[in-house]
Amino acid sequence: MRFNSFYKQNKKRTEMIKTKQKNQEDFSLELFTELNENLHNIKKLLDEPSDLMIREFTIGNTDHRCAIVYIEGLTDKLLIDTSVIKNIQMETEDSDKKLADKANDVVDQFYNKVLSIGKVEKVLSLDQVSYAILSGNTALYIDGTDQVLIIGSKGWENRSIEEPISEALIRGPRDGFIENLQTNTVMIRRRIRDANLRFKSYQVGRRSKKDLVVAYIDGIINPDIVKEVNRRLKTIDLDDAPETGFIEEWIEDNFLSPFPQFSHTERPDKAVAALMQGKVVILLDGTPFILMGPLTFGDTLQSPEDYYERWIVGSLLRMLRYLGAFIAVFLPALYIALVSFHPGMIPSKLAFSIAASREGVPFPAFIEAFLMEITMELLREAGIRLPKPIGQTIGIVGGLVIGEAAVAAGFVSPIMVIVVAITAVSSFSMPSYSTALAFRMIRFAFMGAAALFGLYGIILAYIAVNIHLVNLRSLGFPYTTPFAPSFLRDWRDLVIRSPITTLTKRPKYMQTDDEERMGNKKGGQ
Amino acid sequence: MKSFEYGDEEIGEIEIFFIVASFMIAVGVLTLPRLLAESTQFSDGWVSLVIAGIISISFIWVTAKLASRFPNQTFFTYASLICSKPVAAVFTIGIAIYFVALTAYETRVLAVITKQYLFDQTPLEVIALLFLLVVVYAVSGTRVGVIRLNILFLPIILVIAVLLMLLNIQYFEVKNLTPAFTTSWAGYWKGTTESFFSISGFAGLLFYMKFVNRPKKAPKYAMFGVCVPLGLYLLLYVMAIGVFNTETTATLVYPTVELAKEAEIPGGFLERFESLFLTIWIMAIFNTTSLAYDVSLMAFCSVFGKVKKTTFIFVLTPIIYLVAMFPEDVGEVELMAKFLNYPILIISIIIPVTLLLLAKLRGIKGNG
Structure with a gap:
């Protein structure tokens, strides 16, 4: 029954929409020669929005009417005022200028002589007109013709060019893309x-x-x-x-x-x-x-800074990032595996101190690690959502206070806090946010594998991730190239970044049309 | 989509090098020093090993030469050209069955070693099942994917092996190696046969050669491929003898793992190097197993062209698991290894040599 009534309601709604459409059908989607009719149509099509600006005026000192239509805020008003309205009103001011007799010729006259604007085009359908208006252009209707001139007048408020927040660099250009x-x-x-x-x-x-x-x-x-x-x-x-x-x-x-x-x-x-x-x-x-x-996988761990700093620094930083990626994915899993399955692998002194610090912790290593990792992820998420100044405070409060208090309360061991902190810091070192997200996700999979099967679980999970990666493609290119399929030449710019002068060719794996990146001249001195 | 030169049906000669090398590096490494120490005296095992290596290299050359005569053709296709369809079918299915058995054997040995050194409380069946599932995941992807995994893993495996030797250098005693050349001819012969099976030709080449885009170069790279495990075995063998001396090595079940046990990581931030070594070595065993499974799938698919690969995976995986679980104890696993050795002689020596000779005599060539 309930479904039935829902259905009925739904039917009613669709009927309402239909009638609404019918009401709108007292206008036509064509262009006419009559100016009033055209203006009526465009008004009805857009349902007379408050920001629709229609300005009617006469051409020069004749009585020939025309109108411009645009959306306020989307257009450059100054441009319209000085280069469109003014020019048209001044037209035929001098006695030797004359307005063409036929309205279609007026359009051409405007196009060729009057409008001092770069981008003008003639359109013949209301669809195009409305699209142009809605994207910030101005439509110029002239009485007596079904041709409409579209004047390129896009101009709206933009954010100014700023330094990209999500990808800050020490050295390198400071400008970032904007929404335009x-x-x-x-x-x-x-x-x-x-x-x-x-x-x-x-x-x-x-x-x-x-x-x-x-x-x-x-x-x-x-x-x-x-x-x-x-x-x-x-x-x-x-x-x-x-x-x-x-x-x-x-x-x-x-x-x-x-x-x-x-x-x-x-x-x-x-x-x-x-x-x-x-x-x-x-x-x-x-x-x-x-x-x-x-x-490709190699790209995800590269940062433009690798090229802006000298090559030794760039190479070392890259290696550091590979290490960071390893830690971000494996460290909590290794902790779980070593503590719960292979305590013998931990050096005895460290094993004792871990055991001592875990004294009184009520959970197995996996639960402990999982709780802390989830807390960490929550903190991170909360830090992003909150306004900037508070975000930092939350970071400090969360990181320090919760960590400290959790240890003091015997909830987790101090070593676990260290593990989680190092993991978090490592995952922040990833230059690509979406890769860092991927690593964060598979980290939990590795933790689960470690909790179930120790080191054996980790290595099987690692193999499985690799199987996935070798079968993965990006735009048809193997994700693991240039590791495998190997292109030794490209290794010069992979884990290390060799000097610019040696990177004479574009990546081979990209199979480019033009491989040469520089001439034969040797750099330096 | 079509993906430029990275077609899933094409590999280069570098890939041949990698798959030949990483197919051979597996469980054989772990026991080889014992087998050699049992039959030869002091460090004389290297002679046997080198002889076995040379034999293996020459037969891998024959195998690669045969396969490269028929570019872009499956083994079944060109074998039927050379010696009629039914015989070729028998050969292909025989090879397929051998590789299925090999997959099962590798799975079992992995489970045994893992249980012994890493993971003593979990039942063998679970360990083997997990491993087999990962192998199934690998082979159900693209064929090139399996090969790329080998390329990704082999360097890691070699690094850990080299690390193992570096960490043992402090225990190495040169006096354990001498006197040289005291072994009898029979001892050398026994050592050669024992080690030959660990380094014997990779018949999978007969199948993978179909995908090579420059088959002319492939035999050379296949021979280089054998050199990697040969070098690794030689070093490991000498290392084991130098550290333990011959008598002790002969009594150790897995001398290579024992070497890892001796090793100490400088700085002592991790103990029990053998656990780490075995964890990495699982990748080596995985490589061999996935290649073996892939080859058997390829062989089956080439004979029964209409059946899909996934169907074979569904049918074969339970069989492999059951065969892997069949031996009761380690003794029977060793027996299984012995049984698996005999077909190697047929597959990697008799079949390639006869086929190549027949092809030469009858002047049959591929269209390449």
């Missing part, structure tokens, strides 16, 4: 003055109709990548894509994998480096995060 697509493409253009830099536009979102740009350098990138990205992007059928995360999830190779298959960044220098390696970059309007692909 055009600004972002400009930032890339400013860095690469190559005629082969390509920006391919797409539109995603059935309703939001957002702009998406695929950037690559023709002549470097393997054309198959472009084809493949194009194929995958074409399949996107969402009503909105608020963030590149939506795009990523739609086009990635394996959505079941914990590992990211695209890297994201808000640093233009990183994007440019990716382009130079023969990768593809995907930018979306409305988000500062761009996608780069294909991604």
